[in-house]
Amino acid sequence: MTERAEPAPQQDGDQPIVFIVDDDASIRRALTNLFESVGLKVEAFGSALQLLHAKPPEVPSCLVLDIRLPGTSGLDLQSDLAKANIHTPIIFITGHGDIPMTVRAMKSGAIDFLTKPVRDQDILDAVQAAIERDRKRRELNRTVSTVRSRFESLSSRERDVLSLVTSGLMNKQVAAQLGLAEITVKIYRGQIMRKMGAKSLADLVRMSEALGIGANKPDAQT
Protein backbone atom coordinates (compact mmCIF):
# COMPACT_ATOMS: atom_id res chain seq x y z
CA MET A 1 0.00 0.00 0.00
CA THR A 2 2.88 2.28 0.76
CA GLU A 3 5.69 0.66 -1.17
CA ARG A 4 7.20 2.71 -3.90
CA ALA A 5 10.08 0.39 -4.78
CA GLU A 6 12.70 2.87 -3.70
CA PRO A 7 16.03 1.16 -4.33
CA ALA A 8 17.75 3.14 -1.56
CA PRO A 9 16.15 1.92 1.69
CA GLN A 10 17.51 4.94 3.53
CA GLN A 11 16.88 7.89 1.32
CA ASP A 12 13.43 9.03 2.35
CA GLY A 13 14.86 12.54 2.45
CA ASP A 14 12.17 14.39 4.29
CA GLN A 15 9.29 12.93 2.35
CA PRO A 16 6.33 13.47 4.70
CA ILE A 17 4.00 10.70 5.84
CA VAL A 18 0.32 10.78 6.65
CA PHE A 19 -0.88 8.24 9.18
CA ILE A 20 -4.50 7.26 8.97
CA VAL A 21 -6.37 5.55 11.77
CA ASP A 22 -9.89 4.51 10.94
CA ASP A 23 -11.70 1.24 11.53
CA ASP A 24 -13.59 1.47 8.28
CA ALA A 25 -11.46 -0.14 5.56
CA SER A 26 -13.26 1.66 2.76
CA ILE A 27 -12.50 5.03 4.29
CA ARG A 28 -8.88 4.04 4.81
CA ARG A 29 -8.69 3.13 1.16
CA ALA A 30 -10.36 6.31 0.00
CA LEU A 31 -8.14 8.55 2.10
CA THR A 32 -5.03 6.64 1.10
CA ASN A 33 -5.86 7.11 -2.54
CA LEU A 34 -6.59 10.77 -2.02
CA PHE A 35 -3.32 11.49 -0.25
CA GLU A 36 -1.25 9.38 -2.62
CA SER A 37 -2.81 11.21 -5.53
CA VAL A 38 -1.08 14.38 -4.34
CA GLY A 39 2.23 12.60 -3.80
CA LEU A 40 2.10 11.96 -0.06
CA LYS A 41 3.31 8.80 1.61
CA VAL A 42 0.59 7.07 3.62
CA GLU A 43 0.37 4.47 6.34
CA ALA A 44 -3.06 3.30 7.41
CA PHE A 45 -4.17 1.48 10.56
CA GLY A 46 -7.41 0.03 11.78
CA SER A 47 -6.98 0.88 15.46
CA ALA A 48 -5.10 3.08 17.89
CA LEU A 49 -3.16 0.07 19.12
CA GLN A 50 -1.78 -0.68 15.70
CA LEU A 51 -0.60 2.89 15.38
CA LEU A 52 1.11 2.78 18.75
CA HIS A 53 2.95 -0.39 17.73
CA ALA A 54 4.41 1.35 14.70
CA LYS A 55 7.60 3.28 15.39
CA PRO A 56 7.30 7.04 15.62
CA PRO A 57 8.28 8.57 12.29
CA GLU A 58 11.47 10.58 11.77
CA VAL A 59 10.06 12.73 9.02
CA PRO A 60 7.40 15.46 9.06
CA SER A 61 4.08 13.72 9.44
CA CYS A 62 0.54 14.01 10.71
CA LEU A 63 -2.29 11.85 11.94
CA VAL A 64 -5.76 11.62 10.51
CA LEU A 65 -7.95 10.06 13.18
CA ASP A 66 -11.53 9.02 13.33
CA ILE A 67 -12.95 10.11 16.66
CA ARG A 68 -14.76 6.83 17.11
CA LEU A 69 -12.29 3.97 17.10
CA PRO A 70 -12.45 0.44 18.43
CA GLY A 71 -10.71 0.33 21.83
CA THR A 72 -9.00 3.65 22.41
CA SER A 73 -11.00 6.57 21.02
CA GLY A 74 -9.44 9.26 18.91
CA LEU A 75 -9.47 11.73 21.78
CA ASP A 76 -7.90 9.23 24.15
CA LEU A 77 -5.26 8.46 21.58
CA GLN A 78 -4.54 12.17 21.38
CA SER A 79 -3.92 12.47 25.09
CA ASP A 80 -1.97 9.19 25.19
CA LEU A 81 0.34 10.50 22.51
CA ALA A 82 0.75 13.79 24.35
CA LYS A 83 1.65 11.92 27.52
CA ALA A 84 4.18 9.86 25.56
CA ASN A 85 5.65 13.15 24.39
CA ILE A 86 4.71 12.52 20.78
CA HIS A 87 3.47 15.73 19.26
CA THR A 88 2.56 14.78 15.74
CA PRO A 89 -0.23 17.12 14.60
CA ILE A 90 -3.66 15.55 14.50
CA ILE A 91 -6.63 16.02 12.22
CA PHE A 92 -9.88 14.55 13.42
CA ILE A 93 -12.67 13.22 11.31
CA THR A 94 -16.05 12.46 12.76
CA GLY A 95 -19.45 11.24 11.72
CA HIS A 96 -21.25 12.03 14.93
CA GLY A 97 -19.13 14.30 17.08
CA ASP A 98 -20.38 16.93 19.43
CA ILE A 99 -19.17 20.35 20.52
CA PRO A 100 -17.47 19.35 23.78
CA MET A 101 -15.43 16.76 21.88
CA THR A 102 -14.45 19.37 19.35
CA VAL A 103 -13.43 21.84 22.02
CA ARG A 104 -11.36 19.25 23.82
CA ALA A 105 -9.61 18.20 20.62
CA MET A 106 -8.86 21.76 19.56
CA LYS A 107 -7.70 22.82 23.00
CA SER A 108 -5.31 19.91 22.96
CA GLY A 109 -3.77 21.25 19.80
CA ALA A 110 -5.59 19.49 16.98
CA ILE A 111 -5.10 21.10 13.58
CA ASP A 112 -8.65 20.55 12.44
CA PHE A 113 -11.83 18.71 13.20
CA LEU A 114 -13.77 17.74 10.11
CA THR A 115 -17.25 16.30 9.83
CA LYS A 116 -18.27 13.57 7.43
CA PRO A 117 -18.78 13.75 4.59
CA VAL A 118 -15.36 15.37 4.30
CA ARG A 119 -14.61 17.51 1.29
CA ASP A 120 -11.35 16.41 -0.36
CA GLN A 121 -9.98 19.91 -0.48
CA ASP A 122 -10.67 20.53 3.19
CA ILE A 123 -8.71 17.54 4.37
CA LEU A 124 -5.89 18.12 1.92
CA ASP A 125 -5.56 21.68 3.22
CA ALA A 126 -5.57 20.45 6.77
CA VAL A 127 -2.94 17.82 6.05
CA GLN A 128 -0.78 20.38 4.32
CA ALA A 129 -1.00 22.72 7.30
CA ALA A 130 -0.34 19.88 9.73
CA ILE A 131 2.76 18.72 7.93
CA GLU A 132 4.05 22.24 7.70
CA ARG A 133 3.59 22.69 11.42
CA ASP A 134 5.34 19.41 12.11
CA ARG A 135 8.22 20.37 9.89
CA LYS A 136 8.72 23.58 11.86
CA ARG A 137 8.36 21.81 15.17
CA ARG A 138 10.98 19.26 14.19
CA GLU A 139 13.36 21.90 13.01
CA LEU A 140 13.05 23.86 16.24
CA ASN A 141 13.44 20.65 18.18
CA ARG A 142 16.63 19.72 16.41
CA THR A 143 18.16 23.10 17.09
CA VAL A 144 17.20 23.13 20.74
CA SER A 145 18.34 19.60 21.41
CA THR A 146 21.71 20.26 19.81
CA VAL A 147 22.15 23.25 22.07
CA ARG A 148 20.92 21.32 25.07
CA SER A 149 23.33 18.46 24.53
CA ARG A 150 26.19 20.92 24.32
CA PHE A 151 25.00 22.57 27.49
CA GLU A 152 25.03 19.20 29.19
CA SER A 153 28.67 18.81 28.27
CA LEU A 154 29.50 21.81 30.47
CA SER A 155 30.89 21.30 33.96
CA SER A 156 28.88 22.72 36.82
CA ARG A 157 31.20 25.70 37.24
CA GLU A 158 30.99 26.43 33.55
CA ARG A 159 27.22 26.48 33.84
CA ASP A 160 27.41 28.95 36.71
CA VAL A 161 29.58 31.23 34.65
CA LEU A 162 27.39 30.83 31.58
CA SER A 163 24.28 31.96 33.34
CA LEU A 164 25.92 35.02 34.86
CA VAL A 165 27.71 35.99 31.67
CA THR A 166 24.60 35.74 29.53
CA SER A 167 22.69 37.77 32.05
CA GLY A 168 25.01 40.62 31.17
CA LEU A 169 27.52 40.74 34.00
CA MET A 170 31.16 41.63 33.40
CA ASN A 171 33.84 39.04 34.11
CA LYS A 172 34.87 40.74 37.32
CA GLN A 173 31.27 40.85 38.56
CA VAL A 174 30.85 37.17 37.76
CA ALA A 175 34.07 36.47 39.62
CA ALA A 176 32.88 38.41 42.65
CA GLN A 177 29.53 36.61 42.74
CA LEU A 178 31.13 33.20 42.51
CA GLY A 179 34.07 34.03 44.75
CA LEU A 180 36.59 33.46 41.96
CA ALA A 181 39.47 35.34 40.42
CA GLU A 182 38.67 37.21 37.24
CA ILE A 183 41.21 35.20 35.29
CA THR A 184 39.42 32.00 36.23
CA VAL A 185 36.17 33.35 34.84
CA LYS A 186 37.92 34.30 31.63
CA ILE A 187 39.25 30.80 31.23
CA TYR A 188 35.87 29.18 31.87
CA ARG A 189 34.29 31.61 29.52
CA GLY A 190 36.61 30.55 26.74
CA GLN A 191 35.87 26.91 27.43
CA ILE A 192 32.16 27.65 27.33
CA MET A 193 32.40 29.34 23.96
CA ARG A 194 34.29 26.37 22.57
CA LYS A 195 32.03 23.69 24.04
CA MET A 196 28.84 25.46 23.03
CA GLY A 197 30.12 26.20 19.56
CA ALA A 198 29.29 29.88 19.95
CA LYS A 199 31.12 32.24 17.64
CA SER A 200 30.18 35.34 19.62
CA LEU A 201 28.58 36.46 22.83
CA ALA A 202 25.42 37.28 20.90
CA ASP A 203 25.29 33.65 19.84
CA LEU A 204 25.73 32.48 23.38
CA VAL A 205 22.95 34.75 24.62
CA ARG A 206 20.57 33.38 22.02
CA MET A 207 21.47 29.83 22.94
CA SER A 208 20.83 30.47 26.60
CA GLU A 209 17.50 32.03 25.67
CA ALA A 210 16.61 28.89 23.77
CA LEU A 211 17.47 26.88 26.87
CA GLY A 212 15.55 29.23 29.14
CA ILE A 213 18.57 30.09 31.28
CA GLY A 214 18.96 33.19 33.44
CA ALA A 215 16.31 34.74 31.24
CA ASN A 216 16.18 38.25 32.61
CA LYS A 217 13.95 39.45 29.83
CA PRO A 218 14.49 42.84 28.17
CA ASP A 219 13.98 45.47 30.82
CA ALA A 220 11.98 48.65 30.80
CA GLN A 221 13.62 51.10 33.18
CA THR A 222 16.79 53.22 33.23
Place this chain on the structure above:
Amino acid sequence: MTERAEPAPQQDGDQPIVFIVDDDASIRRALTNLFESVGLKVEAFGSALQLLHAKPPEVPSCLVLDIRLPGTSGLDLQSDLAKANIHTPIIFITGHGDIPMTVRAMKSGAIDFLTKPVRDQDILDAVQAAIERDRKRRELNRTVSTVRSRFESLSSRERDVLSLVTSGLMNKQVAAQLGLAEITVKIYRGQIMRKMGAKSLADLVRMSEALGIGANKPDAQT
Protein backbone atom coordinates in the same frame (compact mmCIF):
# COMPACT_ATOMS: atom_id res chain seq x y z
CA MET B 1 -24.55 47.76 37.27
CA THR B 2 -20.83 48.18 37.31
CA GLU B 3 -20.43 51.20 39.52
CA ARG B 4 -18.52 50.64 42.69
CA ALA B 5 -18.38 54.24 43.87
CA GLU B 6 -14.61 54.40 43.67
CA PRO B 7 -13.73 57.91 44.85
CA ALA B 8 -10.55 57.90 42.77
CA PRO B 9 -11.73 57.83 39.13
CA GLN B 10 -8.30 56.65 38.03
CA GLN B 11 -7.24 53.95 40.42
CA ASP B 12 -8.60 50.74 38.93
CA GLY B 13 -5.25 49.13 39.58
CA ASP B 14 -5.36 46.07 37.39
CA GLN B 15 -8.80 44.93 38.44
CA PRO B 16 -9.91 42.72 35.53
CA ILE B 17 -13.15 43.21 33.60
CA VAL B 18 -15.42 40.68 31.96
CA PHE B 19 -17.41 41.92 28.97
CA ILE B 20 -20.60 40.10 28.24
CA VAL B 21 -22.40 40.31 24.93
CA ASP B 22 -25.73 38.55 24.80
CA ASP B 23 -29.09 39.70 23.48
CA ASP B 24 -30.99 37.93 26.22
CA ALA B 25 -31.28 40.27 29.19
CA SER B 26 -31.91 37.48 31.65
CA ILE B 27 -28.71 35.73 30.68
CA ARG B 28 -26.78 38.99 30.92
CA ARG B 29 -28.15 39.43 34.41
CA ALA B 30 -27.36 35.88 35.45
CA LEU B 31 -23.80 36.01 34.14
CA THR B 32 -23.24 39.43 35.66
CA ASN B 33 -24.33 38.15 39.04
CA LEU B 34 -22.18 35.09 38.71
CA PHE B 35 -19.03 37.00 37.84
CA GLU B 36 -19.63 39.70 40.41
CA SER B 37 -20.12 37.04 43.05
CA VAL B 38 -16.48 36.07 42.60
CA GLY B 39 -15.32 39.67 42.68
CA LEU B 40 -14.96 40.40 38.98
CA LYS B 41 -15.93 43.68 37.36
CA VAL B 42 -18.50 43.24 34.60
CA GLU B 43 -19.82 45.22 31.66
CA ALA B 44 -22.72 43.79 29.71
CA PHE B 45 -23.97 44.64 26.22
CA GLY B 46 -26.92 43.57 24.12
CA SER B 47 -25.16 43.61 20.76
CA ALA B 48 -21.79 43.56 19.05
CA LEU B 49 -22.23 47.18 18.04
CA GLN B 50 -22.62 48.34 21.60
CA LEU B 51 -19.43 46.57 22.54
CA LEU B 52 -17.54 48.15 19.66
CA HIS B 53 -18.69 51.59 20.78
CA ALA B 54 -17.22 51.05 24.21
CA LYS B 55 -13.55 51.94 24.50
CA PRO B 56 -11.11 49.06 24.56
CA PRO B 57 -10.17 48.32 28.15
CA GLU B 58 -6.75 49.02 29.61
CA VAL B 59 -6.86 46.24 32.14
CA PRO B 60 -6.79 42.46 31.74
CA SER B 61 -10.17 41.44 30.42
CA CYS B 62 -12.08 38.92 28.38
CA LEU B 63 -15.22 38.63 26.33
CA VAL B 64 -18.11 36.27 26.87
CA LEU B 65 -20.05 36.12 23.62
CA ASP B 66 -23.19 34.43 22.53
CA ILE B 67 -22.63 32.99 19.07
CA ARG B 68 -26.03 34.15 17.91
CA LEU B 69 -26.30 37.90 18.22
CA PRO B 70 -28.52 40.46 16.55
CA GLY B 71 -26.61 42.07 13.68
CA THR B 72 -23.02 40.90 13.82
CA SER B 73 -22.72 37.29 14.97
CA GLY B 74 -20.28 36.25 17.65
CA LEU B 75 -17.92 34.71 15.10
CA ASP B 76 -18.02 37.81 12.93
CA LEU B 77 -17.34 39.94 15.96
CA GLN B 78 -14.34 37.76 16.70
CA SER B 79 -12.84 38.34 13.28
CA ASP B 80 -13.73 42.04 13.32
CA LEU B 81 -11.87 42.44 16.58
CA ALA B 82 -8.89 40.54 15.23
CA LYS B 83 -8.82 42.82 12.18
CA ALA B 84 -8.98 45.84 14.48
CA ASN B 85 -5.98 44.38 16.29
CA ILE B 86 -7.90 43.83 19.48
CA HIS B 87 -6.89 40.54 20.98
CA THR B 88 -9.01 40.25 24.08
CA PRO B 89 -9.55 36.53 24.74
CA ILE B 90 -13.02 35.27 23.88
CA ILE B 91 -15.27 32.66 25.43
CA PHE B 92 -18.23 31.60 23.36
CA ILE B 93 -21.55 30.42 24.62
CA THR B 94 -24.04 28.79 22.36
CA GLY B 95 -27.45 27.21 22.46
CA HIS B 96 -27.39 25.67 19.02
CA GLY B 97 -23.90 25.74 17.63
CA ASP B 98 -22.38 23.22 15.32
CA ILE B 99 -18.94 21.72 14.87
CA PRO B 100 -17.70 23.93 12.02
CA MET B 101 -18.53 27.01 14.09
CA THR B 102 -16.65 25.54 17.02
CA VAL B 103 -13.64 24.75 14.92
CA ARG B 104 -13.58 28.21 13.41
CA ALA B 105 -13.84 29.86 16.82
CA MET B 106 -11.13 27.72 18.38
CA LYS B 107 -8.79 28.08 15.40
CA SER B 108 -9.16 31.82 15.73
CA GLY B 109 -7.93 31.62 19.26
CA ALA B 110 -11.05 31.36 21.41
CA ILE B 111 -10.39 30.23 24.95
CA ASP B 112 -13.47 28.05 25.18
CA PHE B 113 -16.73 27.26 23.51
CA LEU B 114 -19.47 26.30 25.96
CA THR B 115 -22.90 24.91 25.28
CA LYS B 116 -26.04 25.93 27.11
CA PRO B 117 -26.92 25.18 29.75
CA VAL B 118 -23.54 26.35 30.98
CA ARG B 119 -22.25 25.04 34.28
CA ASP B 120 -21.18 27.91 36.52
CA GLN B 121 -17.85 26.34 37.31
CA ASP B 122 -17.03 25.78 33.64
CA ILE B 123 -17.47 29.39 32.68
CA LEU B 124 -15.71 30.67 35.77
CA ASP B 125 -12.74 28.47 34.93
CA ALA B 126 -12.75 29.68 31.36
CA VAL B 127 -12.93 33.33 32.44
CA GLN B 128 -10.09 32.81 34.86
CA ALA B 129 -7.93 31.26 32.15
CA ALA B 130 -8.87 33.98 29.69
CA ILE B 131 -7.97 36.80 32.05
CA GLU B 132 -4.72 35.14 32.92
CA ARG B 133 -3.85 34.86 29.25
CA ASP B 134 -4.76 38.49 28.69
CA ARG B 135 -2.64 39.58 31.60
CA LYS B 136 0.40 37.83 30.13
CA ARG B 137 -0.31 39.18 26.67
CA ARG B 138 -0.51 42.72 28.00
CA GLU B 139 2.66 42.37 29.95
CA LEU B 140 4.56 41.08 26.95
CA ASN B 141 3.05 43.84 24.87
CA ARG B 142 4.15 46.54 27.24
CA THR B 143 7.71 45.27 27.25
CA VAL B 144 7.89 44.93 23.50
CA SER B 145 6.37 48.30 22.79
CA THR B 146 8.78 50.03 25.15
CA VAL B 147 11.65 48.41 23.32
CA ARG B 148 10.12 49.21 19.97
CA SER B 149 9.68 52.87 20.75
CA ARG B 150 13.31 53.08 21.79
CA PHE B 151 14.31 51.35 18.60
CA GLU B 152 12.36 53.94 16.67
CA SER B 153 14.40 56.67 18.30
CA LEU B 154 17.52 55.29 16.60
CA SER B 155 18.86 56.92 13.46
CA SER B 156 19.02 54.72 10.37
CA ARG B 157 22.77 54.22 10.68
CA GLU B 158 22.38 53.26 14.29
CA ARG B 159 19.86 50.63 13.23
CA ASP B 160 22.30 49.24 10.68
CA VAL B 161 24.95 48.94 13.34
CA LEU B 162 22.52 47.45 15.85
CA SER B 163 21.52 44.64 13.56
CA LEU B 164 25.08 43.70 12.70
CA VAL B 165 26.33 43.98 16.25
CA THR B 166 23.56 41.82 17.67
CA SER B 167 24.17 39.26 14.97
CA GLY B 168 27.56 38.74 16.56
CA LEU B 169 29.98 40.66 14.34
CA MET B 170 32.98 42.49 15.76
CA ASN B 171 33.19 46.24 15.42
CA LYS B 172 35.72 46.02 12.64
CA GLN B 173 33.59 43.57 10.70
CA VAL B 174 30.59 45.84 11.07
CA ALA B 175 32.74 48.74 9.88
CA ALA B 176 33.87 46.78 6.84
CA GLN B 177 30.32 45.76 5.91
CA LEU B 178 29.02 49.29 6.18
CA GLY B 179 32.10 50.93 4.69
CA LEU B 180 32.85 52.84 7.88
CA ALA B 181 35.83 53.36 10.12
CA GLU B 182 35.90 51.19 13.21
CA ILE B 183 35.84 54.21 15.49
CA THR B 184 32.59 55.34 13.92
CA VAL B 185 31.00 52.00 14.70
CA LYS B 186 32.18 52.25 18.29
CA ILE B 187 30.60 55.65 18.66
CA TYR B 188 27.29 54.53 17.17
CA ARG B 189 27.39 51.48 19.36
CA GLY B 190 27.69 53.61 22.46
CA GLN B 191 24.80 55.78 21.32
CA ILE B 192 22.71 52.67 20.70
CA MET B 193 23.35 51.33 24.18
CA ARG B 194 22.31 54.64 25.68
CA LYS B 195 19.20 55.13 23.54
CA MET B 196 18.02 51.56 24.01
CA GLY B 197 18.68 51.62 27.73
CA ALA B 198 20.75 48.45 27.47
CA LYS B 199 23.15 47.83 30.30
CA SER B 200 25.08 45.14 28.44
CA LEU B 201 25.42 43.49 25.07
CA ALA B 202 23.40 40.56 26.38
CA ASP B 203 20.57 42.97 27.07
CA LEU B 204 20.81 44.42 23.61
CA VAL B 205 20.72 40.99 22.01
CA ARG B 206 17.58 40.09 23.93
CA MET B 207 15.93 43.32 22.92
CA SER B 208 16.69 42.74 19.28
CA GLU B 209 15.29 39.23 19.62
CA ALA B 210 12.10 40.71 21.00
CA LEU B 211 11.97 43.00 17.99
CA GLY B 212 12.73 40.19 15.57
CA ILE B 213 15.86 41.86 14.23
CA GLY B 214 18.73 40.12 12.47
CA ALA B 215 17.47 36.98 14.14
CA ASN B 216 20.16 34.53 13.15
CA LYS B 217 18.86 31.87 15.47
CA PRO B 218 21.24 29.71 17.51
CA ASP B 219 23.30 27.74 15.05
CA ALA B 220 24.17 24.08 14.88
CA GLN B 221 27.47 23.71 13.07
CA THR B 222 31.13 24.57 13.83
Place this chain on the structure above:
DNA sequence: GTACGGGACAAACCTAGGTATAGGGCCTCC
Protein backbone atom coordinates in the same frame (compact mmCIF):
# COMPACT_ATOMS: atom_id res chain seq x y z
C1' DG C 1 50.25 4.65 42.59
C1' DT C 2 49.51 7.13 38.72
C1' DA C 3 46.83 8.94 35.25
C1' DC C 4 42.89 11.86 34.40
C1' DG C 5 39.53 15.57 34.87
C1' DG C 6 37.74 19.30 37.32
C1' DG C 7 38.66 23.36 39.77
C1' DA C 8 41.44 27.31 40.73
C1' DC C 9 44.96 30.72 39.97
C1' DA C 10 49.11 33.75 38.07
C1' DA C 11 52.06 36.31 34.70
C1' DA C 12 52.46 37.87 30.28
C1' DC C 13 50.59 39.35 26.34
C1' DC C 14 47.38 40.70 22.79
C1' DT C 15 42.86 42.11 20.87
C1' DA C 16 38.35 44.18 21.27
C1' DG C 17 35.35 47.52 23.28
C1' DG C 18 34.45 52.12 24.68
C1' DT C 19 34.95 57.23 25.95
C1' DA C 20 36.36 62.04 25.44
C1' DT C 21 37.72 65.72 22.63
C1' DA C 22 37.86 67.73 18.38
C1' DG C 23 36.75 68.48 13.86
C1' DG C 24 34.39 68.58 8.95
C1' DG C 25 30.36 68.02 5.64
C1' DC C 26 25.49 68.15 4.77
C1' DC C 27 20.66 69.21 5.18
C1' DT C 28 16.54 71.25 7.31
C1' DC C 29 13.86 74.25 9.98
C1' DC C 30 13.01 78.65 11.82
Place this chain on the structure above:
DNA sequence: GGAGGCCCTATACCTAGGTTTGTCCCGTAC
Protein backbone atom coordinates in the same frame (compact mmCIF):
# COMPACT_ATOMS: atom_id res chain seq x y z
C1' DG D 1 22.13 82.65 8.30
C1' DG D 2 22.71 80.21 12.24
C1' DA D 3 21.17 76.24 15.31
C1' DG D 4 20.79 71.58 15.49
C1' DG D 5 20.64 66.95 13.78
C1' DC D 6 22.82 63.20 11.33
C1' DC D 7 26.86 61.40 9.38
C1' DC D 8 31.71 60.59 9.42
C1' DT D 9 36.51 60.49 11.16
C1' DA D 10 41.04 61.05 14.01
C1' DT D 11 43.99 60.98 18.20
C1' DA D 12 44.58 59.55 22.66
C1' DC D 13 43.61 56.80 26.35
C1' DC D 14 41.56 53.37 29.28
C1' DT D 15 38.99 49.13 30.37
C1' DA D 16 37.26 44.56 29.28
C1' DG D 17 37.85 40.25 27.00
C1' DG D 18 40.62 36.38 25.86
C1' DT D 19 44.79 33.02 25.10
C1' DT D 20 48.96 30.68 26.44
C1' DT D 21 51.93 28.55 29.59
C1' DG D 22 52.64 26.79 33.80
C1' DT D 23 51.45 25.47 38.57
C1' DC D 24 48.85 23.46 42.40
C1' DC D 25 45.08 20.82 44.91
C1' DC D 26 41.78 17.18 44.99
C1' DG D 27 39.19 13.08 44.15
C1' DT D 28 38.48 8.90 41.66
C1' DA D 29 38.97 5.34 38.40
C1' DC D 30 42.07 1.66 36.88
